[in-house]
Structure formats: C-alpha cells, structure tokens
Amino acid sequence: MPSVRRVSHSLLERQGLTTVFGNPGSNELPFLAGLPDGFRYVLGLHEGAVVGMADGYAQATGHPVLVNLHAASGSGNAMGALTNAVASRTPLVVVAGQQVRSAIGPEANLASVDAPALMKPLVGWAAEPACAEDVPRALAQAVFEARLQRRPTYLSVPYDDWSADAGDNALAVLERRVLRAAAPGGEQHRWLVERVASARRPALVLGGDIDSAGRFDDAVRLAERLGGPVWAAPSLFRLPFPNRHPLFRGVLPAGIAPVSEAFEGHDLVLVLGAPVFRYHEHLPGRYLPEGTRLIQVTEDASAAARAPMGEALVADPGAVIDVLLESLDEPAAPAAPAGGYRPVAEPLAVEGPGLHPEQVFAALRDELPEDTAYVVESTSTNAAWWRQMDLRRQGSYYFPAAGGLGFGLPGAVGVAMAQPDRPVVAVIGDGSANYGITALWTAAQHRVPLTVVLLRNGTYGALRWFGGLLGVPDAPGLDIPGLDFTRIAEGYGVRAQHVGGVAELRAALAERPDHPRLIQVDTALTTPS
Numbered sequence: 001m002p003s004v005r006r007v008s009h010s011l012l013e014r015q016g017l018t019t020v021f022g023n024p025g026s027n028e029l030p031f032l033a034g035l036p037d038g039f040r041y042v043l044g045l046h047e048g049a050v051v052g053m054a055d056g057y058a059q060a061t062g063h064p065v066l067v068n069l070h071a072a073s074g075s076g077n078a079m080g081a082l083t084n085a086v087a088s089r090t091p092l093v094v095v096a097g098q099q100v101r102s103a104i105g106p107e108a109n110l111a112s113v114d115a116p117a118l119m120k121p122l123v124g125w126a127a128e129p130a131c132a133e134d135v136p137r138a139l140a141q142a143v144f145e146a147r148l149q150r151r152p153t154y155l156s157v158p159y160d161d162w163s164a165d166a167g168d169n170a171l172a173v174l175e176r177r178v179l180r181a182a183a184p185g186g187e188q189h190r191w192l193v194e195r196v197a198s199a200r201r202p203a204l205v206l207g208g209d210i211d212s213a214g215r216f217d218d219a220v221r222l223a224e225r226l227g228g229p230v231w232a233a234p235s236l237f238r239l240p241f242p243n244r245h246p247l248f249r250g251v252l253p254a255g256i257a258p259v260s261e262a263f264e265g266h267d268l269v270l271v272l273g274a275p276v277f278r279y280h281e282h283l284p285g286r287y288l289p290e291g292t293r294l295i296q297v298t299e300d301a302s303a304a305a306r307a308p309m310g311e312a313l314v315a316d317p318g319a320v321i322d323v324l325l326e327s328l329d330e331p332a333a334p335a336a337p338a339g340g341y342r343p344v345a346e347p348l349a350v351e352g353p354g355l356h357p358e359q360v361f362a363a364l365r366d367e368l369p370e371d372t373a374y375v376v377e378s379t380s381t382n383a384a385w386w387r388q389m390d391l392r393r394q395g396s397y398y399f400p401a402a403g404g405l406g407f408g409l410p411g412a413v414g415v416a417m418a419q420p421d422r423p424v425v426a427v428i429g430d431g432s433a434n435y436g437i438t439a440l441w442t443a444a445q446h447r448v449p450l451t452v453v454l455l456r457n458g459t460y461g462a463l464r465w466f467g468g469l470l471g472v473p474d475a476p477g478l479d480i481p482g483l484d485f486t487r488i489a490e491g492y493g494v495r496a497q498h499v500g501g502v503a504e505l506r507a508a509l510a511e512r513p514d515h516p517r518l519i520q521v522d523t524a525l526t527t528p529s
Contacts, residue, residue: 001165001166001167001168002165002166002170002171003162003163003164003165003166004132004133004135004136004161004162004163004164004165004166004170005030005031005033005034005162005163006034006166007136007166007170007171007173007174008031008135008136008139008162009034009035009036009039010036010174011136011139011140011143011173011174012039012066012139012143013036013038013039014174015064015140015143016063016064017064017065017066017093017143018038018039018040019039019040019042019057019065019066019417020035020039020040020041020042020066020067020068021042021044021050021051021053021054021057021065021066021067021068021414022041022042022043022044022050022067022068022069023043023044023045023046023047023050023068023069023070023074024068024070024097025070025071025073025074025097025110026070026097026110026159027070027071027096027097027098027099027110027159028068028069028070028096028097028159029097029159030097030159030160030162030163031068031095031097031157031159031162032068033162041068042417042442042446043442043445044410044438044439044442045438045441045442046077046436046438047069047070047074047075047077047078047081048077048078048080048081048406048410048435048436049081049406049409049410049436049438049439049442050067050068050069050078050081050410051067051078051081051082051085051092051094051410052081052084052406052407052408052409052410052411052413052414052436052439053410053411053413053414053417053439053442054066054067054085054092054414055081055084055085055088055090055092055407055410055411055414056375056398056407056410056411056412056413056414056415056418057414057415057417057418058085058090058091058092058414059088059090059212059238059398059411059414059415060373060395060414060415060418060419061418062212062213062214063091064091064092064093064143064146064147065091065092065093066093066095067092067093067094067095068095068096069094069095069096069097070096070097071096071097071098071099071110071111071112071115071156072112072113072115072118073110074096075094075096075112075115075118075119075154076118078094079119079122080404080406081404081406081407081410082094082119082122082123082152083122083402083404084237084400084401084402084403084404084407085152085401086122086123086151086152086401086402087235087237087278087401087402088208088212088237088238088401088402089149089150089151089209089212089300090150090151090152091146091147091149091150091151091152092146092152092153093139093142093143093146093152093153093155094119094123094152094153094154094155095139095142095155095157096112096115096154096155096156096157097156097157097159098111098112098115098128098156098157098158098159099111099112099158099159100158100159100160101158101160101161104158112156115128115156116128116154116156119154122152123151123152123153123154124145124146124149124151124152124153125141125142125145125146125149125151125153125154126153126154126155126156127141127142127154127155127156128155128156128157128158129155129157129161132158132160132161132164132165132166133164133165133166133167133170135157135161135162135166136166136170136173137170137173138155139155139157140173140176142154142155144176144178147178148178148180150299150300182299182314182315182316182319183315183316183319183320183322183323184313184315184319184320184323188313188315189323189327192295192297192313192320192323192324193323193324193327193328195268195293195295196226196268196270196295196324196328197327197328197329199267199268200267201228201265201266201267201268202226202228202266202267202268202269202270203228203229203230203231203263203266203268203269203270204219204222204223204226204228204229204230204231204269204270204272205230205231205232205233205252205269205270205271205272205274206219206230206231206232206233206240206241206271206272206273206274207232207233207240207271207272207273207274207275207298207317208233208236208237208238208239208240208273208274208401209238209240209272209273209274209298209299209300209317210238210240210241210272210273210317210318211238211239211240211394211395211397212238212273213273213316213317213318214318214394215240215273215317215318215321216240216241216393216394216395217394218318218321218322218325219240219241219272219321220241220242220245221321221325222321222324222325223241223245223247224247225324225325225328225330226270226328227247228247228266229247229248229249230245230247230248230249231248231249231250231251231252231262232248232250232251232252233251233252233271233274233275233277233278234251234252234253234254234259234277234278234279234280235254235278235280235401235403236251236397236399237398237399237400237401238395238397238398238399239391239396239397240273242341242391242392243386243389243390243391244341244342244343244344244390244391244392245341245342246340246341246342249262250386251386252277253281253283254277254278254279254280254281255279255280255281255282255283256279256283256284256285256286256287257283257284257285257286258283259277259279259287260285260286260287260288260289261285261289263288263289263292264289264292265289266289266292267291267292267293268292268293268294268295269288269292269293269294269295269310270294270295270297271294271295271296271297271298271310272297272298272317272320272321273297273298273299273317274296274298274303275298275300275303275306275307276294276296276303276307276308276309276310276312280403287308287309288309288310293310293311294309294310294311295310295311295312295313296310296311296312296313297312297313297315297317297320298312298313298314298315298317299314299315299316299317300314301314341390341392344362344365344387344388344390345387345388347359347361347362347388348384350524352524353522354457354521354522354523354524355501355502355505355521355522355523355524356384356523356524356526357378357381357384357385357455357523357524357526358384358387358388359502359505360453360455360505360521360523361381361384361385361387361388361389361427362388363502363505363506363509364388364389364425364427364453364509365388365389365390366506367506367509367510368423368425368509369423370392370393371393371396371422371423372396372422372423372424372425373395373396373397373398373415373419373422373423373424373425374389374391374396374397374398374424374425374426374427375398375399375407375408375411375412375415375424375425375426375427376397376398376399376408376426376427377399377400377405377407377408377409377411377426377427377428377429377432378408378427378428378429378432378455379403379429379432380429380457380525380526380527381429381455381523381526383526383527384526385427395419395422398411398412398415405431405432405435405436406432406435406436407436408426408427408428408432408433408436409426409428409432409433409436409437409439409440409452410436410439410442411426411436412424412425412426412439412450412452413439413442413443413448413450416443416448416449416450417446417448420448420449423449423451424449424450424451425450425451425452425453426450426451426452426453427453427455428452428453428454428455429454429455429457430454430455430456430457430483430485433454433485434483437488437492438492440452440488440489440492440493440494440516440518441492441493443494443516444492444493444494444515444516445493447514447515447516448515448516449513449514449515449516450516450517451509451513451516451517451518451519452489452494452516452517452518452519453519453521454485454518454519454520454521455521455523456483456485456520456521456522456523457522457523457524457525484498484520485518485520486498486518486520489518494516494517494518495513495515495516495517495518496517496518496519496520497517497518497519497520498520498521499519499520499521500522505519505521
C-alpha cells in the first residue's frame with residue numbers, strides 16, 4: 001500500500017506543482033524526503049521572501065504554486081507577504097509542517113495549536129486533516145480551492161502522517177479534475193449588452209485581473225469599440241492597458257471623492273476584473289455622481305458581495321469581454337484619436353548630486369527591450385514612473401498588491417524564474433529593499449538573469465509625503481542613511497555597481513548579462529503624486 005507521502009507527491013506532479021518555494025524546519029523534512037525527479041526546490045532565506053518569490057512565479061505562470069513553510073513560526077513570518085498574494089488573487093498552496101499528532105494537544109515545542117485558525121483571516125481555505133488517510137484528499141482540495149478561488153490556501157500536516165499508509169481509496173484522488181465555466185447566461189448576457197450598448201457616455205475601469213488572465217490586448221479592442229475613457233482601478237498591482245494609449249486616463253486615485261469626480265458626466269461605468277474600489281486615502285464623498293450607473297464584473301464573489309454601490313455580475317471578465325466584442329456594433333468612426341500613442345515628456349532633472357527618478361525611468365524605457373517585465377517597489381517615485389514609462393505588452397508591470405513592502409525583490413526573482421526568456425527588471429527603493437533583501441541569495445544560487453535597479457535616496461520617501469498629508473511632519477524613524485547595497489548584494493553573490501550619472505546608467509543598462517546584477521543609483525526625493 002503506498003504511503004501518504006508517495007500519493008501526495010504523485011498528486012502534486014499530476015497537478016503541475018513541481019516547483020516548490022520554501023524554507024523548511026524539522027517538521028517539514030518528512031514531506032521533502034524522496035521528492036521525485038522533476039521537482040525543483042527553491043530555497044529562500046526568509047519566509048517573507050519565499051512567499052514573495054512564489055507570488056511572482058505564480059502570477060507570471062498563471063498557475064498554482066506550492067509553498068513549503070515551517071509550523072507557526074514560519075507561517076507567521078510569511079503572513080505579511082501573504083497579504084500581497086491575497087490582494088493579487090494569487091493561487092498559492094501553502095503546506096506547513098506540524099508536530100506529530102500525539103504532541104499537538106500537550107503543546108510540545110513546534111506544535112501549532114489550531115493551525116488553520118492562524119491563517120484563516122487571510123487565506124481562502126485552511127485545514128488540518130483529521131487523520132493521515134485524509135491528507136491526499138485535503139491536499140487536492142487545497143490545490144483546487146486555490147485554483148477556483150484564485151486565493152492562497154493553507155494545509156497543516158502532522159509530520160508523522162507522511163509515512164503512514166494512504167488507505168485503499170487514496171489513489172482515486174489522482175484522477176480528479178475540477179473545472180469551472182463562468183460565462184454569463186442568456187438573461188445575464190442580454191441584460192449586460194443592453195446596459196452597455198445603451199450608454200451614451202460609457203467609461204471603462206480595468207483591474208489587474210485583466211492582465212493576470214492574459215486579456216491585455218482584448219481589453220484594448222473593447223475600449224476602442226466603446227470609445228470612452230479607460231482608467232486602471234485604484235491600488236494597481238498589474239497594468240491592464242497600455243499606459244500611453246490615447247484613451248487611457250491613468251490610475252484612479254484611491255479616495256472616494258476623487259474617484260467620483262473622475263466619473264462626472266458618464267452615465268455608465270463598467271468595471272472589469274477589479275474590486276469596487278480599493279480605497280486608501282480617506283477622502284470622503286459620494287460614491288458616484290448623480291445619474292451614473294456602475295456595473296462590476298468579477299470572478300471574485302466576495303468582492304462583488306462587499307461592494308458598497310452598483311450592480312455586480314460574478315463571471316469571468318474575459319468571457320464578458322468576448323460577449324461584448326461579439327455583440328456591440330463597430331463604431332462609425334475610429335474610437336481612438338488620430339496620432340497614435342501619447343508621446344513621453346522630456347524627463348525632469350535636478351541640480352546637485354543624484355538623478356531625478358524620471359531620468360532613471362527614461363533610461364529604462366530607452367535602453368531595455370519593449371517586452372521587459374518590471375517589478376516595481378519604489379512608492380515615492382510612482383508619479384515619475386508613469387510620466388516616463390511606455391508599457392504596451394501584457395505582463396509588463398507588477399506591484400505589491402496590498403502595499404506590503406518586501407514583495408519587490410522576491411517577486412522579481414519569481415517572475416524571472418517563471419519567464420527566463422523575457423527581460424525582467426526590479427525597480428526597488430532603498431527603503432523597500434531591506435524587507436526582501438535575502439532574495440538576492442536565491443537569485444545568485446539559481447543564476448537568475450535579473451537586473452535590480454536600486455534607487456537610493458536615504459529616506460522613506462512615501463512616508464514623508466504621508467506625513468505632510470496627515471499633518472505629522474516631525475515623525476521619527478524616516479531616514480535610513482549609510483546603506484550601500486552594492487556591498488550587500490556582493491555579499492549574497494550578486495554582482496553590483498554604483499552608477500553616478502545618466503550616461504553611466506544607460507551604458508550599464510545596455511549590457512545583457514545572463515546572471516543577476518544590481519545597479520545602485522542615487523536619486524532625489526520625490527513624491528508619489
């Protein structure tokens with residue numbers, strides 16, 4: 001009779017979860033014993049970096065990824081990074097080790113008492129199997145729940161379960177498939193098409209789910225068919241539309257009042273693949289202008305249920321795009337104004353030492369291939385970023401979805417591992433870098449062809465900006481002088497250089513190494529908007 005471990009490994013192999021991101025402890029070793037050929041274990045030196053790498057890898061591949069963590073301590077260390085994976089609806093399957101069953105009740109060292117409850121505020125599903133024979137079925141449920149919900153799941157497994165007999169029925173789980181159809185039905189189809197077709201001044205709001213689902217180009221076709229303005233949803237973590245397209249109006253501000261102001265004059269706002277809305281700044285007001293109707297289309301039933309206004313259709317936004325493209329008439333005149341994509345302004349410069357971030361981003365735009373994927377975690381330079389970049393390809397932009405620092409460096413490692421033939425660049429602030437710095441070691445060990453552009457301004461720039469907004473200009477703990485990331489990177493095995501000017505930066509970016517590297521550049525302090 002096969003063991004629980006053997007059946008579980010076979011299940012993971014059949015479901016395609018053969019790349020494992022982890023940081024193991026003693027409880028996890030029995031699961032890792034005898035991993036079949038074809039499995040790849042990617043070690044991270046901190047659980048936050050582990051989840052960040054897995055998050056980037058899963059987003060770039062579009063498939064669930066296995067994460068291996070250690071009991072309560074390792075799972076707790078990972079929870080900050082897990083908030084980003086929850087907000088980006090990344091299908092991570094987190095399997096954590098647990099003490100042997102007889103040691104859980106007495107709370108032996110490394111026992112995680114009520115392990116599922118530890119993660120339930122975040123994950124879409126969490127469990128600890130009631131007996132060893134239930135482990136393969138529960139593991140399959142964790143995989144299917146992550147895939148169906150597009151949200152992390154969590155399974156705690158006592159480590160003596162792995163060597164137990166799986167039971168007579170265990171092999172049945174290997175043949176399981178769980179499929180989902182999410183196109184709108186006949187009545188829903190008619191209702192939606194009528195609403196959109198009858199709108200006099202429609203506006204389109206696109207969420208990161210559009211890019212995650214590979215519908216970037218289809219969204220452009222729909223926008224040009226509708227002919228109205230396009231916004232990206234607030235708190236953007238993936239770019240769903242070319243940012244210099246003439247119909248694009250930018251990222252919606254993350255406040256109630258300014259969002260409502262943006263929709264003035266529009267009778268319909270169609271939101272595809274986004275919550276309504278992920279506000280950040282407390283700027284109260286009316287949710288919508290008088291006479292504006294909002295329709296939200298999302299696969300996330302929870303997001304549909306909690307929205308404070310509008311009508312919602314729980315369906316695949318991509319299928320809805322197909323429905324609308326098939327049903328709406330072609331416009332009588334071209335929807336997009338003549339002249340093509342909007343040009344980029346000359347980058348701002350500063351006097352004295354350091355570069356303006358716009359000079360750095362202009363260099364990225366000019367020197368790197370058009371299909372480069374950028375993983376960005378430099379919050380104080382957000383406005384400069386969008387003023388200079390010209391992103392026209394699917395999967396060009398990744399950002400920490402919940403705003404939790406520490407995604408950028410690990411996420412970039414994961415994206416680069418998932419897409420080794422596509423250029424990947426991490427754009428990281430010096431404040432952010434410290435939260436996931438250990439990911440550099442993993443990049444070096446796997447020789448990941450990743451470029452890290454480290455913007456060093458010696459302070460938490462976004463916090464300084466918030467201090468002004470909140471009337472707290474004298475808050476302590478906002479400066480971080482004395483950090484040299486070239487020396488830190490070299491200590492982890494990553495080649496690094498400090499560039500001093502635009503010409504030197506452009507020359508460095510023009511190189512195409514097959515290994516990870518870090519380019520540190522001193523920049524002036526700017527604000528997010």
